Amino acid sequence: MLKLSSAVFEKIRDHGEGAFPNECCGVLLGKIIGEQRNVLEVLEIQNSFDEGEQFHRFLITPENYRSAERAAREKKIDILGFYHSHPNSPSVASKYDLDHAFPWFSYLIVSVMKGKYHDVHSWVMENDRSGFQGENVIIE
Numbered sequence: 001m002l003k004l005s006s007a008v009f010e011k012i013r014d015h016g017e018g019a020f021p022n023e024c025c026g027v028l029l030g031k032i033i034g035e036q037r038n039v040l041e042v043l044e045i046q047n048s049f050d051e052g053e054q055f056h057r058f059l060i061t062p063e064n065y066r067s068a069e070r071a072a073r074e075k076k077i078d079i080l081g082f083y084h085s086h087p088n089s090p091s092v093a094s095k096y097d098l099d100h101a102f103p104w105f106s107y108l109i110v111s112v113m114k115g116k117y118h119d120v121h122s123w124v125m126e127n128d129r130s131g132f133q134g135e136n137v138i139i140e
Contacts, residue, residue: 003037
């Protein structure tokens with residue numbers, strides 16, 4: 001289960017709408033308590049994918065990832081996963097998402113239709129990399 005405050009969710013939603021018609025991306029930071037992943041803050045990341053393809057692809061560089069690790073370590077929290085938007089597409093993990101994901105992390109996807117937030121879903125990759133399993137999202 002992935003839990004976000006309404007303020008954290010609004011940052012992600014606004015990032016997705018602001019990046020439209022391109023994909024936005026970022027890192028989910030927080031703490032795990034039992035089975036619950038509590039997202040305490042997000043780090044917005046500049047989409048580094050080739051500009052002509054950002055409408056359906058995103059890239060978080062190794063340098064971005066290392067910066068996120070440092071920020072998490074300094075705050076004594078963890079990287080719980082990543083978020084990105086799907087412009088004019090459902091918030092369903094794609095084959096491309098699967099090919100570039102790692103087991104364990106949460107992958108929160110925000111659907112942005114015609115520039116406005118539509119819905120959100122979170123996914124966790126199966127350990128055998130065969131697909132994603134849906135993860136409950138709670139926004140409080």
